[in-house]
Amino acid sequence: MTSPTPAAPPAASARERRDGLMLLAALVLAVTPALALLPASIAASFGLFLAWRLLRAFRPQAPLRAWGQGLLAIVSSGLVYAQFGTLFGRAPGMSLLVLFVGLKMLELHTRRDRMLVAFLCFFLLVTAYPASQAPWVALVSLVAVAALILCLLSGQYGRHQPEVTARARRTLSMLLQAAPIALLLFLIFPRAQGPLWGSALTESAARTGLSASMRPGDVARLVHSDELALRVQFEGRAPAASSLYWRGPVLGHFDGARWTQLPSAPAAAVAPERDTSVDRATLRYTVTLEASEHPWLPVLEWPVRVLEHSLEDVRLREDRQLTAGDPPSMRVRYRVESRIGDGPGPADAPELLPVWRQLPPGFNPRTRELAARWRAEEATDGQRVARVLRHFREENFRYTLDATLTGRDGVDDFLFGQRAGFCEHYAGAFVVLMRAMDIPARVVTGYLGGDLNPVDGTLTVRQADAHAWAEIWLPRLGWQRIDPTAAIAPERIDHGRRALRLHGQDEPDTHGLWGGMRPWFEAAGNAWNGWALSYDRKRQTDLLGQLGLSAGDSREAGLIMGLALGLFGAAAAWTLRRRAPQDPLEQAWQIMCRRLAKAGVARAPHETPSQVLERARARLGTESFAHAATFVSRYLALRYGPDGGTAREAQVRELRRTAKRFRP
């Protein structure tokens, strides 16, 4: 097969190759965040295209024929179809785009082709954001944007292309000039509340987390997940980690194997209360909750009131659980006031209590028997509770991840057989015992503790902090939290920072260089999340409200935009203004000309200084004329005479003064 001779012009090829490689590098940088989300086959194909392009940069071959391009396009589409089963949707679309950009790189002819590749890279950057907006992604994006703009710039030069440092400087200066405008647009541009079309994040909403039901093993599964659940900023001193129980779903129904939520009576929506009085026993804090597919909003017990929230619809249920109307599809913030510490809990009316005593008949007979015996032996409910906890502590109960419960009577197996389990086993068993003793009780799942960042005081709670505990109702004391995990002797805890934390044995790892730096990195990440990424409609309204404007008023928003544009136009006009000549000698001459013009002797462009002087002879008085003549002779000497050396500057300054003193 004969191949046509390559027709690369030798003179321009070195520069073209350099520019091509730079575009390639920028492309790789821009596509990396997107590639990380796509399957390996897509990434591999893209890598193949790039490798081929790289090869062609160093060994020029014949350009790809049209049918070759078409064939590769079809093959790419086929690959995407094979991988995803469809060509539509977010991930297939991204894959197609990535592959076509790689394909385009093989066939760059005109400048516009290169610019198109750069524009597609910008778009690819945005498609990667829903998955992660971590600070490192932001950094990579910024560098990629700078590199792409550098490529766009490099392609615009004519015969003479400056060094890459000069080009980089120009790119940076453009970015810096653009930054204030971008910031202004970011702050002012109105935010929509919900998605414009479809439902946002349908594919990536598969988040792990607490569910509305609990089986033994559910919470244990979350132990290894480092995924973020929520972040909290306290107003005031943060309580000890061992007392930070974040109440999530309250589970009251037991069917023998699983705990589920009770259907609750419709509760009234909670309106934010702006109450400035502060109770000493209460604590105020702001929670930033990550997007999830469940509607509950974890709060510290016991929530008293909701001060602010950015959701449509927030309800406080009878069981003091805070829920939203819809699951939060994006990160949300809410500010709550809770009453913490020991003391009476919420007191429910007696007619509400029977549901919390429900047990399925026929399950766990030995547990019931034990409970009945203890109920007879102990007099008060408090003593009965203490008896159960003592049993957990003194008997050989272990706290461990690997516990398998078999059989229909799981609680029996746990209490009498295995005697080993994770928090959900203990909580479940405890509540069953309580209910068997006729004490209203319920299982509460949520999170325990969290990592307090010493730098900025933010508490970070992850899915690994998920926990299950119990609440019981005692007369006169109302609902009280009991955590059976705390009853286990610390030496029997095989796993679980949470459990260790309860015994005060868990210390954060701040040793070593990384340990010391880590809080700072996390604090930076928190700030990034808290300010940049959480700038939603509510924040915008607040900010503009502080400036005395209302965001909802479109007229005012239009006014701000108009003002911003006006400022921009003024700045542009200022940089484009016609400046006075920079040569000081020339400036002196200009001053003189202006003065002469005022006296009626306007200089025509073709006139020399001597000619102007001649014309001025008729118009000026003798003194003024002598002054002008002196000026002209000195000016000509300085301009056309030999270089005066070091004295020249002083002479020019003197000349300028002469011009200024000239008053015809």
Next chain:
Amino acid sequence: MNLPALAGRLRARPGRARPPASAEGVLTQGNCYVLPTRSGLLFGMVLFVMLAACINDAIAMGYMLTFLLAAVGLVSMVHTVRNLVGLHLRIGRLEPVFAGQTARIPVQISATQGPERFALQVRLEGHAQEAGLDLQRQASGRVELAFEPDRRGRVMLPRVRLWTDFPLGLWRSWSWWRPATEVLVYPFPEADAPPLPVTGRPDGDGDLDGPGEADLAGIGVWRPGDSLRRVAWKAVARSGGDALLSKQFEGSDPGSVVLDWARLDPSLAPEARVSRLTRWVLDADASGQSWSLRLPDRQIDAGQGASHRARCLEALATCRV
């Protein structure tokens, strides 16, 4: 839709005075226009799609990126205009050309102030050839553009268009300048003209002597203005080469040709006459004779040499027929 053309038509609507021609073109904010290029429009579309995606997913970082890119686009507009503003344009020395030839118009561009200029493009209105130019700070450069005049005479140069896409290729800024310079275009010499008319020196029998067959009267000192073909080289060699000697012919000037408009073939159209006379002037000059020119509006006495030729050609170029 060709936006720049539309803008041009809007600007040229009747009732609006055309900007006058000037000896030196100065580019200011007022006479530089700017519009997005096709790539710029594509960029805008991509940004729009990005913004729609951000609004849909409410991604704060997406907003940041989109707004940063939009701001860079706006800033590059200012840079593009700044690449042009402050330039001074001038036409250099022009040589006369013949009709049908291509004149080389030197355009001098100087930047007395402002930043370095890159990727400037210059073109004449109505012509396709473009020249590119880069300028250092406070430097000047020169490009040559081809101009094909369509008629003879003093032809005003067409407008000069200076444009640039420079920093990112998203915007195009351009400006027009009408130079107040003319190029002198000589008429097109006729291709197959009859030979020069025979010299008229009537003698008794009415015969006319042919050109070149004059009687040698002697050798004299060569004076500047005499044709070099008259130099008597052998005599110069013999005399030692100190001074040039030329042959003198008797009579008034037997080689003098009279090129008369009125004596041309009556069937010739006026422009054809001009064309033929031009060819004859060139032939006369080439053969070393002296000639005189008689036109309806002017008469040039006999002479020879380069300046005489130039005067005659100019007269032919500008004569009204």
